[in-house]
Amino acid sequence: MALVEKHSLTDGAEFRVSEAMPGDFLALLKPRVMSLVVFTAFVGLAAAPGTIDPFIAIIAILAIAVGAGASGALNMWYDADIDAVMSRTAKRPIPAGRVTAEQALAFGIVLSVLSVVTLGLLVNAFAGAFLAFTIFFYAVVYTMWLKRSTPQNIVIGGAAGAFPPMIGWAAVTGSVSLESVVLFLIIFLWTPPHFWALALFKSQDYASVGVPMMPNVAGEESTKRQIFAYSLLVAAIGVAPWLIGMTSVVYGLVSVALGAAFVWYAWKVLKMPAADRSMGPAKALFGYSLVYLFAIFAVLLGDVAVARLLGL
């Protein structure tokens, strides 16, 4: 065996047999991020005009989920050095020593290819290409290039997390449309206030590894103002699906209320005293932002489903 020829078996540091469990590889896929991807991709798929075979729809969602997971594994492979230092990420499989960086890289590449080929062959080529671009955008543009070089990292990189509903939409229609771009924009504009709220109360973590998050570069006060500005944009774009005739007035009213609450939470952050190190309002905004994204897509899904059932 090549391995035996290259390494002395008595040298424990050289020869290492894996003790990685399947659960460790599952953790590389970032299951919590994946759940949001699955949900938003499903809403994009369900809201799209036209029909799709239910089984093909399940495959589409599965492929998008695996593709998202693969980009998560590639992200963990590349970021293992800084993950090891930050408290939030130190227990991830690679820094914890349960999976080697090479295993994570191979796992990420294999799943990327599998998910893209599956989506491209069984659903449609455009959706497959879109998924490939999304994985590339997250793993290369965001992780390798932007994350460590600019405080606009999550603003631009947020596009990767915002593409899934467009891919879901493309799985049905094979194209891009105004409606799917609006779904994209909701997540795209939501990402900065969501992550900057987190960065405010985790700024020490990011500073210690040299990741230029907005609070470390532009300061907390500037970050608070930018969070507030983006929250106004989120509240406005959240109503857009109703304004362009995608949904009924029910969605419109709920989205106005959800957006108003978003702005209110962001206002609390804006007015948070600099001396407040417990960062209560920032933590509250972070928590609410997750509720907001889930709620607005759930209401949109419900609205579209009711309209379909009633034949509107």
Add this chain to the structure above:
Amino acid sequence: MDPIETVELTEAQKKARKRRNVAIALALVAMVVIFYVATLTKLGPQILVRPM
């Protein structure tokens, strides 16, 4: 001739390897089922209609 060097796996390593093997097997079976059913779904009876 030197005696052949072999690796004795620990119990934890054996257990982990078995679990990984089972997971890979399940994933492969799932892929086979997905592509089988997807072929039927997309082509249906047409799969039998082809020039000889």
